[in-house]
Structures are given as structure tokens and as C-alpha cells.
Amino acid sequence: MEGFERLSSVNYETVRTTCTYCGCGCGLLLEVLDGVVIGTLPQKDHPINQGGACIKGWNAHEFIYNEGRLKKPLVRRDGSFEEVSWEEAVEEVATRLKKIKEESGPDSIAGLTSARCTNEENYIFQKWMRAVIGTNNVDHCARL
């Protein structure tokens, strides 16, 4: 028993999740090594994909650590982006959207989200567009 209990700093596990890209919803396993996502494997026993995945599914982990991702909320002021706090950003968005909705009606607003958000985030987004803004104009880059 002793050898095994020797404290190791290695941590590897696989997390079951659903692919965020197209509407198929293939089951994937994200490989996490020491807290960093390093790869994807399709779930063998998932009823939809049964161990297969398309090329987007196999690389579903790649966007997580992409350098192009935003780290702080940005607001465009005087032609350039400024970092602001979350409260300020939410306040700005809410005020302006409210104004547009009053002046031009809810259907003048469209919501565009991304397949690289989690399925849950996209659900909240479309629910918010429909229930709060009051429009059906919602889409994302891979609604296929």
C-alpha cells in the first residue's frame, strides 16, 4: 500500500460533456491533465455518436485557451476599446438596448452568439432574447 499512496502531483481525468458545435449533440470526453484541458475523445457508449466524432468534435477543446479570447469586458469609446468593470458594462448594455427597444421595437435587435460557448450559456442567451428582449432574431455561427 505504501508505494501507491505516495503523493503524486499527477492528475488526469476525463469529463463527460456534449459537443457545442452542431445540432447532433455528440457525447465527448474532455481530457484534463493537471487542470488543463489537453484533448478530446468521443464517448464510446453514447447513443448518438457511439464512439465517432467529426473533425470539429475531435478538436472541440482547442478554443479554450485561445489567445484571441476576451479577458475583460471592453467598451468602445472614441474609436478604441477600453477595459471596464462588469457592472459598468452591464449597465451600458442594458441602457442602450432598452433605448433601442423603446425607439425601434424589439425586432430591431438581433442576438448572435457562438458555438464556442457552452450549450447552457447558449440556452440562457436565446431564452433571454426571446423572453426579455422579445424577439426571435437569435442565431449562432454553427446553427446547422
Place this chain on the structure above:
Amino acid sequence: MLEEKEVSAILALRRNSGHPTPFLFTKAEDLKDCVADEANRYPLTKILIKIAKKHPNETIGIVVRGCEERSLIELLKNFQLRQGKVKAIGIACSQELANQCRCNRPFPSQVEESDLAKPVEDFTDIDEIEKLSEEERFQYWMGQFGKCIKCYGCRNICPACFCPTCTLEDANLVKPGGMPPEIPIFHLHKAYHMADRCIDCGLCEEACPMGIPVRRLYRKVKKSVKDLFGYVPGEKEEEKGPLEFLGDGGYELPGAGK
């Protein structure tokens, strides 16, 4: 069932809300969730390469079936894993599993206990193709390869595929873009590259979302290598694959000019 050895962790399948998923066990009490005989297989040896690369000084145990042990031997031969840093814990597959996988050796060389399943020697899938005429064969294979969606699943999941720069992604050898990719060479490139490394685990065919019978192709190449050079991958640790070294005339050279 598992003997505790001097390892930092053991890589095996773990029951995760009813689903077997690869996991690295670091605590003895977690081992009760470990699943052994399971029809859903994952390329554990390939995962081991990734872990070992990041933690080269740790010794890691891995639960292996027959096919995974062959893969382990091949990877050790090709210097993807270090000899003293991997400890294999063998388990045998059930007869049902052996029949399903058409495995020719469903148990590793050192297995803990339990009855050993009978190996399945079945070449009917290759013979079926060899009975067809040349044109029929070509039509059959082009029809099958034409289904390919270039997901790279067969390559990503293969325990014998480890090149950091893959031939299939080289724009000079395989034209990029286009669906299906350039066939038949897309599949032939991989078949040749793995000619003396394929361990016939069958993960490739299971991973293909289009159901292309790629395993048949790789088994044929494996049989060719066996017939020509008498070499079977994954068996002896000392023997190097015939296509991995220039040659010393030791193998009987096939005649030229044919």
C-alpha cells in the same frame, strides 16, 4: 485484485455515473470504481504518452488487456514511453469480448487470474476482398473511401499512431480541402505508415463515424508484413519492425524486377 506496486498512479477505466471513462487513480479507495472487462474501450496507452510526457519522472501503472499490452510493447520499442516508468497490470478479456473484437490474443503475457479466452483467428474479411477481380476491388474500395469525412478519427484514436507531424496533414502529400479527401491514398498513407505497428485492436473501425472498414485494410498490411518478413508487431520486445531500420540482409529480400 490489483496489487499495489511502487507507482504514483494507475491509469484505467472508471465508472463515472454509470459510464466507463479513462481516469488516473491516485488514491487507493477510488479503485473500487475501477472497471475492467468492458466492451467500450479507450486508447489508454495513447493517454499514457501524454501523461508521461508532462511527468517524465513518475512511474505510472496501467491496466492493460491483450491489445493494449501489444500497443505498450510497440510504443516502448519506438521510444514513446520509457522502459522503467511504466508498469503493466494485465487483465484478460472474456470470450464474448474476444469474439466481438476478433482478437488473436485476448490476454496479455502476464495476467492476474481468471480463464483465458480462446483466440480468434479469422481472415475471412481479407479473403472476401481477395476473391474479387481487380476492377471490382477498386470499385468496392473507392465506394467505401468515398464516404470519408476526414475526421481523422482513425488516426487520433490509433494507439500506434504517434507522429507529431502527420503525413495526412502534409499539403504536399495529400491535397488539403475537398471532401472526400484524396482517395485512395488518404487511407493508404496511414496503412503503409502503420504497416509494422498495427496491433489489430479494432479501435479505428469503431471510431469511424461513416463505417468504413479500415481495419480490413490494416489487417491486410499486417498480414503482408508477416508473410514477407515474419514480423508480428507487439509480440517480442527486442525485435524491431522491418520498416524501421535500413536492413542488414537478415530478412529474405523479395526479388526485384517483378
Place this chain on the structure above:
Amino acid sequence: MCSGRISPHFILKAFQEGADGVLVAGCHIGECHYGKGNFITAKRVAVMKDLIQFIGISPKRLRLEWIATSEGNKFAKVVTDFTEEIAQLGPSFLRPKKVAKFDTGKKKEGFLEARR
């Protein structure tokens, strides 16, 4: 350059581009200018022949010959024989079906397009 430099992937690429035949020529066994290069060529071509035969491309389309630098006549004979053999076998199934006589800028129709 050694025949051992011929990667089997090049041979496959040649067939994909529509080559009817591929001839690989190297120094005689034991006389490789670089030592042992031709050993691996022999092994590679043997495996490659089995592979293409399985797919339905005749193994006669891939030939390996040992020709020394001084054997000019042998080289000429081999090439002539090989060309005749290939002419008898006919065009490869992978060859584009229609070849434009003039460069009309149109895409060449390949095997797959012709089938559709």
C-alpha cells in the same frame, strides 16, 4: 541520391495524380553508394505492392529494378519493357477521365466526377 530516399508516400502520390506506372531504380544490393539504402527500398516496395494489389491497382504497375550507374543499356531496355507492359495494362483507374486538348481553363474531370 539513394533509392532509399523514395518514400512510399511519393509512390502513392504519383498513383493518385494519375500515373499509370511507377518505376523505382536503385543500385544493386551490396553496391549501394550510401551503404544499405537499397535494402529498405526493397522492403518498402514489397509492402507497397501488396497494398496496391489489395486496393485494386495492379502490382505490375509498380516495378523495382536494380540498375548500376554504368548499365545504360539495361536502363534503356527496362524502360522500354516497362512502357510496353503498362501500355498493355491500359490507363490507371485513377487517371482523370477526360484530358482537355486545349487549355480551356476547365477543370479536368476525375474518376469521382465521372461516376456521379
